[in-house]
Amino acid sequence: MALLLNIDTATTYAGVCISNNMEILATEESRDQKNHGSFVQPAIQKLLKQVNISPGAINAIVLSAGPGSYTGLRVGLATAKGLCYALQKPLIMINTLEVMAYASIFAYSNFQVGSRDLLFCPMIDARRMEVFTALYNAQLKCLSKPAALVLTEMSAGFLPDNKQIVFSGSGSRKFKNINLRENAVFIENEHSVHHLAVLGAKAFNKNEFTELAYSEPFYIKEFFNPQHGIKIKNLL
Template sequence: MALLLHIDTATSYAGVCISRDQDVIAIRESAEQKNHAAFLQPAIEQMLQETGIVMQDLDAVSVAAGPGSYTGLRVGLASAKGICYAAGKPLIPVNTLQIIAAAAMHSPEAAGREEQLLYCPMIDARRMEVFAAVYNHLLEEVVPPAAFILNNESFSSLLAEKQVLFSGDGHFKFKEISGSSNAIFTDITHSVRNLALIAGNRFGLQQFADLAYSEPFYIKEFFDPAAR
């Protein structure tokens, strides 16, 4: 049975959980963005004490690797790599946009037609800019992650052919300016549980990162949502 630790501090939300064969057995969450560093280690220690698990029991550690907050990404990846080095465990980095897209697939707006939609998670990057990507229902890239300056023609070629479900804290900007009937919007928020499901699948496929060379996926050199 795979026993995994999951860490997500990439956005204003922070969450950690432990899963056994993709079933979450302990979880801690925080919405205090400026306290991610203070939240993380005590939360992990509390979960280990609660479950009686020690680091050596883990099979791997997953982390939301970006894009997102520069500071949050550094906090999450540094902690994940430290645990992996200390316990001799593999690392599973997951793109933050994939995690947000996975949450959108479980939204009321997607219910019953998950395979028919495309999914466009958006992370607010100040002004009219977002970090975004487009995925199908298998979380395969249709449009790779990038920084986008939004206008009313954004994603027009996709929207001309298919319905796209927009999510994440950056989708509100596009909702205000998009006039496409194929643009659908959901307010559902992601959690570390979504990371756990993706990482569990990747563990089964032995999709691990090179621990020494793993870095946050910033897209841009620096992003701090507190500086808006």
């Protein structure tokens, strides 16, 4: 048995759930991005009370580690690291794009035959014409590593022309407006903390833990602040 506390505050969506292996025991969710910070701690306390377990009974903390909103990522990591240090529990960090790809694979396989031959491209809106994106096959193998890309400059090397690709996420809505690919499929499904819990359970069973002292969100790119003349890791 692996009791996991799963935390996702990486995007406009926020979710917290407690899972036993891959079984979801209780969930709290919010779509008010400005209040992710005030949502997380009360949600965790509510869930622990709901399933009637103590914080020490949790075996590990699972975090959606980015890319995504700078503030959301800091909220999630600060919460997860604080709990890990206090409870002496390991931390599991899952790339947010991987969670989104898994959600698309799961959703698409429910109503399409032959989805094993498809590729999946989750996209997070990074403002203007830029997105955070990656490319996965139906077995969740990463084919093009996570990157910050301008939609009008996406190369064939990142998105192969001879494959049908399923696009999802907030950034894909912008890409749909300029897309000229005949083999593109756009779906509106959303990822949730439940998808994170599944990947977290798999990582836990493989002992894929993060070095707590050196853990940081997966930012992808840096933001240059001309006022101070320094580079600050940032996203949105």
